[in-house]
Amino acid sequence: MKKYFDIPDEGLRTEEELRKRIADKQKIMASLSALNDGLEWLDLNDSVKLLKKRLQDMEPKMPESTVKRESVEERLKREAKERWEKRCEDAGDNWWEKFD
Missing domain, CATH: 4.10.910 (30s ribosomal protein s13; domain 2)
Structure with missing residues (x-):
């Protein structure tokens, strides 16, 4: 089995590329056996978390309201x-x- 979590994610630039990679890794995670492939699943999970954080950082932030509440x-x-x-x-x- 190819080590998908070893594929570098640094080359991903657009939001769509990040979303596609996250979806791909989540599909692989779903196919892994929890008993036999636990470490690989954890590695993929960590990778997905990092990708989601990068995606969240890319999304535009809501401007802070200037009105004092x-x-x-x-x-x-x-x-x-x-x-x-x-x-x-x-x-x-x-x-x-x-x-x-």
């Missing part, structure tokens, strides 16, 4: 502060109305 806790604090300030404005000189 506030947490629920921050939002609740902000809303409570806004309500308190509105109460203070509405109460004016009647300070006891702030606490109604």
Whole structure:
């Protein structure tokens, strides 16, 4: 049996080549016997993991959002502060109305 895990993966440049090599190696892994070919299966598995990582690194990353997202806790604090300030404005000189 040809040692498919010995085939160098450095020559792969495109996303499609990487996907094809991953699929090929996974087919070979499926055909290996777990009892007799355990080490070869592990070698192929490590190789597939490395290829998947390379593929993931090739894929474009989502740009980070420039909009600041506030947490629920921050939002609740902000809303409570806004309500308190509105109460203070509405109460004016009647300070006891702030606490109604």
